Amino acid sequence: xxxxxxxxxxxxxxxxxxxxxxxxxxxxxxxxxxxxxxxxxxxxxxxxxxxxxxxxxxxxxxxxxxxxxxxxxxxxxxxxxxxx
Numbered sequence: 001x002x003x004x005x006x007x008x009x010x011x012x013x014x015x016x017x018x019x020x021x022x023x024x025x026x027x028x029x030x031x032x033x034x035x036x037x038x039x040x041x042x043x044x045x046x047x048x049x050x051x052x053x054x055x056x057x058x059x060x061x062x063x064x065x066x067x068x069x070x071x072x073x074x075x076x077x078x079x080x081x082x083x084x
Contacts, residue, residue: 019050026055033069041073 025044029051032040044051052070056063 019047019054021051021054025051026058029055033066033073036069036073038073 029041029044029048041048052066056066
């Protein structure tokens with residue numbers, strides 16, 4: 001990679017990221033999963049995985065139900081049609 005104009009110096013940086021999941025977010029996602037509302041679930045986009053992992057870690061006994069609800073939410077009610 002070349003940069004023009006050439007910078008006067010190069011500095012290394014460290015970037016960290018921490019996912020903060022609020023109780024309100026947890027409750028909203030639980031309600032969305034219970035309703036199997038994929039459109040609302042997709043609002044959380046790239047943060048969904050971190051939210052679900054936080055929820056499971058906070059309540060390991062509930063992790064199985066979270067997975068079950070997630071599976072039911074993503075399962076399409078429309079069956080693919082066969083080609084004729």
